[in-house]
Amino acid sequence: MPSxxxxxxxxxxxxxxxxxxxxxxxxxxxxxxGNLFVVQKHDASxxxxxxxxxxxxxxxxxxxxxxxxxxPSEKRLAVRTEDHPLxxxxxxxxxxxxxxxAGTVMLWDVGTWxxxxxxxxxxxxxxxxxxxxxxxxKGGWALVRMRGRKDENWLLVKERDDHARxxxxxxxxxxxxxxxxxxxxxxxxxxxxKPASGKGxxxxxx
Ligand code: MN
Numbered sequence: 001m002p003s004x005x006x007x008x009x010x011x012x013x014x015x016x017x018x019x020x021x022x023x024x025x026x027x028x029x030x031x032x033x034g035n036l037f038v039v040q041k042h043d044a045s046x047x048x049x050x051x052x053x054x055x056x057x058x059x060x061x062x063x064x065x066x067x068x069x070x071x072p073s074e075k076r077l078a079v080r081t082e083d084h085p086l087x088x089x090x091x092x093x094x095x096x097x098x099x100x101x102a103g104t105v106m107l108w109d110v111g112t113w114x115x116x117x118x119x120x121x122x123x124x125x126x127x128x129x130x131x132x133x134x135x136x137x138k139g140g141w142a143l144v145r146m147r148g149r150k151d152e153n154w155l156l157v158k159e160r161d162d163h164a165r166x167x168x169x170x171x172x173x174x175x176x177x178x179x180x181x182x183x184x185x186x187x188x189x190x191x192x193x194k195p196a197s198g199k200g201x202x203x204x205x206x
Contacts, residue, residue, distance in 0.1 A: 002027060002028075002057055002058075002085065002086070003057050005056065005057060006027075006056065006057030006058050006085075006086075009056060009057070009058045009083045010027050010058060010083055010084075010085055012082040012083070013027065013082045013083060013084055013085065014026070014027070016082065016100045017099070017100055018099060021096055021098075021099050022095050022096060022099045022100075023091075023093055023094075023095075024088065024091055024095060025085055025087040025088055025090070025091060026085070027084075027085025027086070027087060027088070028085075028087075029085075029086070029087045033054060033086070033112075034054065035054060035112045035113055035114065036053075036054040036059075036086070036089055036110075036111075036112060036113075037051075037052065037053050037054065037109075037110070037111055037112060037113040037132060037134065037137075038052045038059070038088075038089040038107065038109065038110050039051050039052070039068070039107075039108045039109040039110075039134070039136075039137065040052070040091070040092075040105050040106060040107060040108060041067075041105070041106040041108040041183065042063075042101065042103060042104070042105050042106075043103045043104045043105075043183055043187075044095075044101050044102060044103040045102075045103070046065070048063045048064060048065050048067075049063075049064045049067040049068065049108060049171075050062070050063055050064070050081070051063075051064050051068070051078060051156065052084060052088070052089065053113055053119075053128075053130070054086060054089075054113075055119055055120070055123070056083075056120070057086070058083040058084065058085065058086065059083065059084040059085070059086060059088055059089060060080075060083060060123065061080070061081045061082065061083060061084050062078035062079060062080050062081065062143065062154055062156065063078065063079045063081050064076050064077070064078045064156055065077050065079070066171075067170070067171040068137055068141075068156055068158070068170055068171070069158060069168040069170060069171075070158050070163065070164060070165040070168050070169065070170040071158065071164070071165055071166060071167060071168045072157060072158045072159065072160050072164050074158075074168055075155040075156070075157045076155065076156045076157070077153060077154075077155065077156075078143060078153075078154040078155060078156040079151060079152065079153055079154070080151075080152030080153075080154060089110065090107075091105060091107075092105055092106055092107045092176060092178065092179060092181075092186060093105060093186065093189075094186065094187055094189075104183050104186050104187045105186070106175075106176045106181070106183055106186055107176050107177055107178045107179070108136070108173075108176065108177065109134040109135055109136040109137050109177055110134060110135065110177055110178065111132060111133045111134030111135060111137070112132075112133050112134075113130050113131065113132050113133070114130060114131045114133075115128070115129070115130045116129035116130055116131070116140075117129070126144065126145030126154075127142065127143075127144050127145070128142065128143040128144075129141070129142045129159070130142070135177045136170060136173060136177070137170070138163040139158070139159065139161045139162065139163030139164070140158070140159030140160075140161050140163075141156065141157065141158055141159060142156075142157050142159060143155070143156055143157075144157065175193075178192075178194065179192040179193060179194055180192065180193030180194040181193055
């Protein structure tokens with residue numbers, strides 16, 4: 001079971017959802033990965049990319065409206081959203097019509113993250129720098145909180161390194177990193193296009 005702290009952090013997540021209707025995880029399982037990151041492409045009322053970092057026993061989450069850019073000059077708005085349970089990192093499928101976040105969810109990237117300095121302090125002070133080792137997002141990145149807003153608006157920015165690009169091609173891949181499916185195939189409930197063993201290559205999977 002998740003720790004008492006993680007449980008209290010997930011109160012908002014649970015309040016927003018009716019688990020008799022949505023197939024999203026309740027957050028009862030614990031994955032002791034420690035440094036998981038996941039990006040879920042989410043075709044809700046507005047298409048966005050949910051960027052999540054494992055911290056404090058939960059997935060700290062931001063909705064990135066336009067998706068990440070490998071171009072350091074393209075700062076992408078990332079609106080902080082409620083903490084999600086660790087088992088959300090395995091969720092790909094559809095959230096039913098009429099439910100919170102209704103629409104298709106794709107596992108667009110999965111990997112590990114390494115914070116630069118103390119991540120709890122960074123989250124509080126509004127500057128979180130880290131290195132990503134995903135299948136699509138790699139190298140140095142930063143999340144920087146904007147001042148003077150009621151909502152938690154952050155910017156997701158690529159650092160200048162070998163993984164930076166002048167023009168953004170990062171969001172060109174249109175299939176799931178775990179199932180190989182397109183958004184349409186996920187919405188239809190088609191079978192995975194990748195062998196189940198492909199999932200086992202992910203860090204922290206048992
Ligand atoms: Mn979302």
